[in-house]
């Protein structure tokens with residue numbers, strides 16, 4: 186197996202998922218403030234250190250996605266974050282995009298930027314210890330959106346990024362996210378996600394990207410958060426598996442994002458997805474659905490690090506149970522977690 190395929194296979198190894206702890210400084214600051222924690226650099230560092238040093242984290246986590254700020258920092262014992270993560274039995278990764286900007290020619294749509302200077306930046310990240318990278322494209326369902334040009338522009342950027350990653354020896358995590366926000370139905374989300382994935386696949390093929398060295402990070406297919414409709418986990422799993430049907434068999438694996446679903450709901454849907462016939466590993470690459478309970482339990486207090494770590498370990502254990510067919514939603518839907 187070539188080194189990229191080996192890293193990609195390790196990221197989607199049985200019984201393991203990926204921890205997304207790569208929020209940009211503004212996003213992380215907003216999440217800290219919302220949790221009542223002063224949004225300082227000190228607290229961002231303390232929070233990330235709490236997450237990655239959670240005892241036993243590598244039992245359910247294959248890799249941790251960091252933002253550039255954290256990649257260059259050290260944990261309290263002096264080891265750089267990527268070194269500590271490796272020594273704790275996980276793979277360090279990095280967010281490589283620089284966020285969304287308005288896409289000219291559209292009404293309110295965005296394109297994800299970060300292609301300028303990407304190749305040298307990826308080489309620097311690899312030199313700092315990153316083994317994989319992530320790029321998130323965002324699509325909003327609304328009247329007239331996503332438009333064909335927004336789908337094309339974002340899919341092409343994902344493919345250029347993925348190609349540059351593989352040249353730099355990094356496994357690309359390719360993340361096209363159709364947002365849950367909106368009043369659309371499950372079937373509207375299914376159609377849009379399917380169009381987006383077809384375009385992304387076609388661009389990846391045109392750029393000659395090696396699918397064996399890619400992890401796809403899509404949204405689950407869900408009704409909009411403002412829609413009246415509710416979908417069961419079984420309905421979500423069927424619709425989600427359907428949109429993945431056109432992906433190449435060579436793809437290393439699929440790691441779903443949580444997209445703002447409540448933690449237990451994301452886990453229940455992940456468990457249902459394991460029941461679907463498929464040819465790739467299905468796992469999780471959750472941000473909020475793993476870390477929100479940890480942030481709430483920690484509250485920015487030194488004396489509550491163990492409580493924060495326990496909350497993260499519990500969510501990881503629930504998601505591993507989902508991967509292994511042992512998940513029991515009745516034990517998980519505690520009011521504060523659901």
Ligand code: 13P
Pocket residue numbers: 205321360442443444445470471472473474
């Ligand atoms: P969520 O699981 O919170 O959607 O985050 C995943 C992610 O990496 C967003 O880019």
